[in-house]
Amino acid sequence: MPVHGGKLAARALKAAGVEVLFTLPGGHIMPLYDGCIDEGIKILDVRHEQAAVHAADAWARCNPGKIGVAAITAGPGVTDGVTGIANAWRANSPILIFGGQGPFSQLRKGSLQEMDHLGVVRPITKYCDAVYQAERIPEFIELAIRHAVSGIPGPSYLEIPMDTWNVQVEWADAPIPLIRTESPRISPDREEVRRAIELLQQARRPMLMAGTSVKWSRAVAAMNRFIAETHIPTYTNGMARGSMSPDSPEFLNRSRRAAMQEIDCIVLAGTLLDFRMRFGQTIPVGAKIIQLEMDATLIGQNRSTDVPLVGNLGCSFDLLSEEMKNQGAPLDFSAWRDELREIEREAEAKVQANLDSDDSPLDPQRMCREVRDWLETLSDPIVIGDGGDIVATAAKIIPVKGEGAWMDPGPLGTLGVGMPFGLAAQLAHPDRRVVIIYGDGSFGLNGFEFDTAVRFNLPVIGIVGNDAAWGQMMRPQGAIMGWDRLDGTLLNPTRYDKVVEALGGHGELVESPAELRPALERAAASGKPALVNVMLRQDREFKGGIYI
Numbered sequence: 001m002p003v004h005g006g007k008l009a010a011r012a013l014k015a016a017g018v019e020v021l022f023t024l025p026g027g028h029i030m031p032l033y034d035g036c037i038d039e040g041i042k043i044l045d046v047r048h049e050q051a052a053v054h055a056a057d058a059w060a061r062c063n064p065g066k067i068g069v070a071a072i073t074a075g076p077g078v079t080d081g082v083t084g085i086a087n088a089w090r091a092n093s094p095i096l097i098f099g100g101q102g103p104f105s106q107l108r109k110g111s112l113q114e115m116d117h118l119g120v121v122r123p124i125t126k127y128c129d130a131v132y133q134a135e136r137i138p139e140f141i142e143l144a145i146r147h148a149v150s151g152i153p154g155p156s157y158l159e160i161p162m163d164t165w166n167v168q169v170e171w172a173d174a175p176i177p178l179i180r181t182e183s184p185r186i187s188p189d190r191e192e193v194r195r196a197i198e199l200l201q202q203a204r205r206p207m208l209m210a211g212t213s214v215k216w217s218r219a220v221a222a223m224n225r226f227i228a229e230t231h232i233p234t235y236t237n238g239m240a241r242g243s244m245s246p247d248s249p250e251f252l253n254r255s256r257r258a259a260m261q262e263i264d265c266i267v268l269a270g271t272l273l274d275f276r277m278r279f280g281q282t283i284p285v286g287a288k289i290i291q292l293e294m295d296a297t298l299i300g301q302n303r304s305t306d307v308p309l310v311g312n313l314g315c316s317f318d319l320l321s322e323e324m325k326n327q328g329a330p331l332d333f334s335a336w337r338d339e340l341r342e343i344e345r346e347a348e349a350k351v352q353a354n355l356d357s358d359d360s361p362l363d364p365q366r367m368c369r370e371v372r373d374w375l376e377t378l379s380d381p382i383v384i385g386d387g388g389d390i391v392a393t394a395a396k397i398i399p400v401k402g403e404g405a406w407m408d409p410g411p412l413g414t415l416g417v418g419m420p421f422g423l424a425a426q427l428a429h430p431d432r433r434v435v436i437i438y439g440d441g442s443f444g445l446n447g448f449e450f451d452t453a454v455r456f457n458l459p460v461i462g463i464v465g466n467d468a469a470w471g472q473m474m475r476p477q478g479a480i481m482g483w484d485r486l487d488g489t490l491l492n493p494t495r496y497d498k499v500v501e502a503l504g505g506h507g508e509l510v511e512s513p514a515e516l517r518p519a520l521e522r523a524a525a526s527g528k529p530a531l532v533n534v535m536l537r538q539d540r541e542f543k544g545g546i547y548i
Helices: 003-015 027-039 049-062 076-089 116-126 136-147 162-166 189-200 213-215 220-229 257-260 273-279 313-326 334-355 363-374 390-395 418-428 440-446 450-456 471-481 497-502 513-526
Strands: 020-021 040-044 068-072 094-101 127-130 156-163 204-212 234-236 265-267 289-295 307-310 381-384 434-439 461-466 507-510 530-535
Touching: 003 027, 003 136, 003 162, 020 027, 020 049, 027 040, 027 068, 027 094, 027 162, 049 076, 049 094, 049 136, 049 418, 049 440, 068 076, 076 094, 076 116, 076 156, 094 116, 094 136, 116 127, 116 156, 127 136, 136 156, 136 162, 156 162, 189 234, 189 265, 189 289, 189 313, 204 257, 213 220, 220 313, 257 334, 257 461, 265 313, 289 313, 307 313, 334 363, 363 390, 363 461, 381 390, 381 418, 390 434, 390 471, 418 434, 418 440, 418 450, 418 461, 434 440, 440 461, 440 497, 461 497, 461 513, 497 507, 497 513, 497 530, 507 513, 513 530
Parallel strands: 020 040, 020 068, 068 094, 094 156, 127 156, 204 234, 204 265, 265 289, 289 307, 381 434, 434 461, 461 530, 507 530
Antiparallel strands: none
């Protein structure tokens, strides 16, 4: 019996292990829903296309070895989703986005919502193409997924016109190919591994910087074995947060600036020398660089590399450990690690007073400390950061106790990922508590996705640090332009908790430190999507180590 293109696409997605489609409904993509219902693929519909793509991004992060999938309709549907695609592009998330298009028979005639989507998304995708023959839909889906997961992963975009979706095809004429959602494990050159060990043998003050490719390489176990063998001081950024236990003697997070001034060798494990590393300028001129990356095109970006190890990072770490044993020269950097550990203790002591502040409205650091202490009582929570200053503060105070236990937008710095990420995380891990730390500015971008959480019974808890300002912009604007010239950076102390209540969730207002912990516990006990709206002190000037 012949079937339409939506059923072909859904069958191919099922073969790829896809469990959920994130979408906002539109006539251009409706046949795909019909196919997903047949195949048992859950359809989670959101309130904005940006949220659908963000959710697909988070699904890939929460399910290593699987691909996130979103479907967005033509015209404004695609343009609304562009921010989500760009965020996945910079975060290296393997996702597949289906985009709608007017009928192929009306191409360039000006059909409803027709535009050149491919030209828009091409710079922010690993692969983008259109399918004009229904029987080739499964073939193109395999091709798109293969591109998304190969090398440095990223988004693929596949456009299917309305009339292509609706063409009737016999199953025998549209075979479903074998679809792999993980790329092969490729090992680096053995000679380069030997050179890396030689450099480390000559080093006295090395450090390891673990980044996003550690996650996508599934390299956490191999990396931790190498770190434990060498006692090399290690810092994390990007999606590598949580790849080390916060209790590991080698894990450090407050002494990086001091370490960078002293190092003679750095191991960059999936860490790009982008703005977060001042484009390589933070590394001393004479320090040697060993770079582990999944793709050779990223080697030497912004700073020359002394030893490139190209391939799966898990393979690279395993070979480093093996070569170290082969040479019979174990590495031990524990003395240097202990020097940095002492700097960490001093840094932690300096912020302790702010962690215990009794100010009302709350000191941001006290808010994060209360959240940290509450999270300690939960089993394996997932924390999502969606904001500016409050998320930067939380990242320093709240430890990440496992791989995937922390998510933030990544290097694009996109606001609004909170609830879309939360939806996907809660759906992927129904037995874990999912908590979003919001800035009050970022809540406004996709806060209406609490409606989606209510409709799908996903009890995500949001915590808004509400200082009635775009704080990360307010402070530099005030310092540069004057504190009487803050136009564009101030907000109202809005009752976001009431907004969530109106959407069917649970809301709490917190105005003093003593109120926060009970409010968090009531939010968790409610069994509903919940928002705790915490009124923060509006810090403006930085003096003597604190904002006033």
